[in-house]
């Protein structure tokens with residue numbers, strides 16, 4: 712898909728990866744709705760991005776808010792071609808037994824049900840325009856388990872399977888359902904995870920990878936070398952799990968050291 716002239720809604724565009732992607736898409740010639748809950752932050756970004764950008768208040772946990780956001784996009788741009796379902800942050804690094812009782816529900820409400828609410832509201836607009844793309848945001852952690860992030864892993868795995876299933880159902884309507892999994896990225900939520908990985912990526916680099924992905928044909932992408940981990944997982948699930956256990960248990964130790972009393 713060529714991005715120029717397309718109308719794109721980016722959720723979670725007030726900061727982090729979503730903000731970088733929204734700006735990269737405007738630079739590529741798209742008309743972009745920057746959506747999130749913090750309207751003041753969005754308006755500041757849209758002022759920088761210029762006339763092809765629109766600030767839209769959106770809370771993905773509310774179907775009413777999602778419907779209002781879609782209406783605002785249609786009013787301003789007259790159509791919708793692409794949804795970038797990026798909204799949501801990582802949770803705390805904690806063993807599953809130490810999570811707050813509501814942690815899994817809260818994680819699913821934003822990541823899984825939030826993406827689903829946006830998809831459900833967007834599909835009629837995409838159909839009206841003759842098709843388009845829904846890009847849902849997962850993570851390497853939706854493909855491979857890591858100790859310390861069970862709620863996040865479960866939510867991202869659910870997004871992947873929801874996307875893979877709906878992809879089959881909507882293919883006949885010209886609507887591509889795709890999955891993008893950023894690598895460990897230097898955003899507010901990325902930096903809060905002391906993962907001791909050799910590299911943390913910048914949001915602008917991730918945004919450039921996203922634009923390439925959107926303009927290409929792949930259904931799913933894990934830039935930043937994480938595709939290699941999935942390759943290892945296919946060859947030796949036990950080895951991939953040993954790698955992830957090393958990263959996760961070390962991160963849990965780091966949290967206990969940096970924030971004594973957090974557990």
Ligand SMILES: NC(=O)c1ccc[n+]([C@@H]2O[C@H](COP(=O)([O-])OP(=O)(O)OC[C@H]3O[C@@H](n4cnc5c(N)ncnc54)[C@H](OP(=O)(O)O)[C@@H]3O)[C@@H](O)[C@H]2O)c1
Pocket residue numbers: 722723724725726727728729746747748749750752769770771772796797798799800801821825848849850851892893894895896897898899900901902
């Ligand atoms: N950073 C990483 O290392 C990494 C790695 C893999 C995957 N990811 C995924 O990439 C995506 C973006 O991550 P990030 O690191 O850029 O996160 P971030 O910096 O924490 O930003 C999260 C964005 O989501 C918005 N948001 C949160 N709750 C929302 C809600 N209920 N309704 C609408 N918007 C909401 C926030 O805006 P408001 O607060 O203004 O609403 C903000 O714009 C997420 O799906 C994340 O799981 C990130």
